[in-house]
Structure formats: C-alpha cells, structure tokens
C-alpha cells in the first residue's frame with residue numbers, strides 16, 4: 001500500500017493517478033498489455049476513432065528528427081463500430097479509465113461517434129480532437145477559430161452526457177480565446193497540445209521525407225511550447241487542463257503539474273520505452289515519499305512567478 005496519494009479528480013473525472021497515455025501512441029491500449037500492467041495507469045486514451053474505418057496516408061509516414069518525430073499517419077483507425085465490438089470488451093476488463101479520442105470531418109460525424117460510444121457504455125470520457133481538417137469549411141480545422149471550436153463543443157455537450165475533454169491544436173497564434181470558447185461551449189476539461197506542423201527533406205533526392213510532405217512534430221522538441229501553451233490556457237479558463245507534449249520522464253511531468261495541469265498524457269516516449277508510463281508512476285510515487293509530500297495534488301499549480 002502506497003504511503004502517498006496519487007489520485008486526482010478533474011471535476012468529476014476521477015483518475016487513480018495523473019498519468020494517461022496520449023492518443024495515437026498507445027494503440028487501443030491492449031497492444032501494450034504484454035509489456036505493462038494496464039491496471040496501474042491513470043487512464044488509457046485510445047487511438048482517434050472515426051465513424052468509418054480509416055486507412056490513413058501513404059508511407060513513408062514517420063520520420064525521426066533530432067529531438068522528436070514527425071508523423072503523418074492520417075488518423076488511421078478501425079472505426080468506432082469495430083472498436084466497440086473488438087477492443088472495448090477486453091479493455092474494460094482493466095481497472096483504468098478508458099478515454100475515447102474522437103474525430104470527424106463534419107460536426108455530425110463527431111456527434112455520431114460520441115452517441116455510439118455513450119450507448120456502448122464503459123467509456124470514462126471523450127477526448128475530442130479538433131485539430132483535424134473540417135472538409136465542409138474548406139480544409140480548416142475546428143480548433144483554429146474560437147467560433148468553430150465553440151460550435152463543435154456546444155453541439156457535443158448537448159448530444160452526450162459523457163465527460164468532455166476538448167484537445168486543442170497548438171497551430172494557432174493565440175490559444176487563450178480558443179480555450180475560453182471551448183470552456184463556454186461546455187467542455188469539462190481541456191487537453192493540449194497536439195502536434196506542431198513540421199517537415200524534413202532528403203538532401204540527396206531533394207524530396208520530402210514524408211509522402212504527405214508535412215507532418216506532426218512531437219517529442220522533447222515540443223515540450224517548451226507545450227508548457228507555455230498549457231500555462232496560457234490555465235490562466236484563461238477555470239476547467240481542468242491536461243498537459244501533453246514531449247513528456248519523457250518524471251521531471252517533465254512535474255513541470256506540467258507545477259504549471260497547473262491536473263493530469264498529463266505521455267505520447268512519443270512510449271515508442272522509446274513501452275514501459276515509460278509505469279516507470280514514471282513509480283518515480284512520482286518515490287519522489288513524493290522522498291520529499292515527504294503526502295498528496296500529488298499539493299504539487300499542482302504551485303508555480304511561483306514573482
């Protein structure tokens with residue numbers, strides 16, 4: 001029995017510890033079961049689900065950079081129906097929060113996926129990826145304008161009683177009005193950041209490294225940007241914020257918690273070490289014991305700026 005409390009409560013979403021996996025970097029959770037005990041995680045955020053099965057973009061679609069990676073997977077997934085039939089029954093055998101990351105091309109797509117997941121049961125929360133292109137608005141993403149971010153959050157809030165986490169895009173000039181719009185639209189929490197847009201070129205062939213030309217940059221390279229955006233979002237809203245971006249170890253987690261994130265998601269680090277989430281949970285527990293801090297909540301939002 002641990003001497004310290006790791007449990008956090010995100011205004012209704014109760015997690016046994018603040019360590020979650022980031023969507024797209026942990027499959028549907030079950031793929032990692034041979035390497036670690038899923039019961040020990042605060043929660044599993046599954047690969048982004050759409051109404052249809054999505055093949056994603058053509059390879060090459062991953063490129064390693066100096067301090068992170070570029071990916072252009074194109075939101076490949078098995079679709080919400082197969083997720084409910086094939087993955088959810090096994091996933092719910094574990095005692096951990098199941099958070100379904102969802103996306104669509106239109107608001108209706110999002111609503112249908114959300115309704116389907118709510119009906120299926122056993123989902124602790126939805127994480128809404130508003131960073132993907134909205135075809136009906138000419139390839140823009142819902143996450144880049146406060147108005148469209150408000151609209152989609154509002155509609156989802158009316159359509160489902162599931163806990164609603166809206167995941168923000170960092171590819172905006174100012175995150176604060178978008179964070180506020182999402183809060184006003186009725187989101188229960190925010191998570192950020194998604195990947196930054198980047199590219200890499202092969203100088204021999206003079207061709208882009210990715211078939212898609214550009215891709216999403218993740219990993220240690222984006223941590224300072226993520227931390228700054230989480231800091232700004234926390235100042236703009238009252239709802240809980242989940243920090244994501246370049247978290248590789250305990251000290252990265254502590255930075256996000258000190259800034260005020262109530263939980264964090266670990267992404268690219270899972271590709272380097274599939275057991276990283278468990279190692280971080282153990283390190284967090286050890287850190288609190290060593291420092292004589294009885295409760296992880298005592299660390300959250302302790303940033304001193306004076």
Ligand SMILES: Cc1cc2nc3c(=O)[nH]c(=O)nc-3n(C[C@H](O)[C@H](O)[C@H](O)COP(=O)(O)O)c2cc1C
Nearest residue numbers: 022023024048071129193194218219245246267268
């Ligand atoms: C290969 C890959 C696939 C991803 N797929 C998704 C996805 O389906 N939905 C989503 O919201 N974010 C997706 N992301 C973004 C991550 O969840 C996370 O926001 C981002 O990688 C930053 O965290 P990190 O630096 O810890 O990796 C993906 C990231 C990677 C690297």
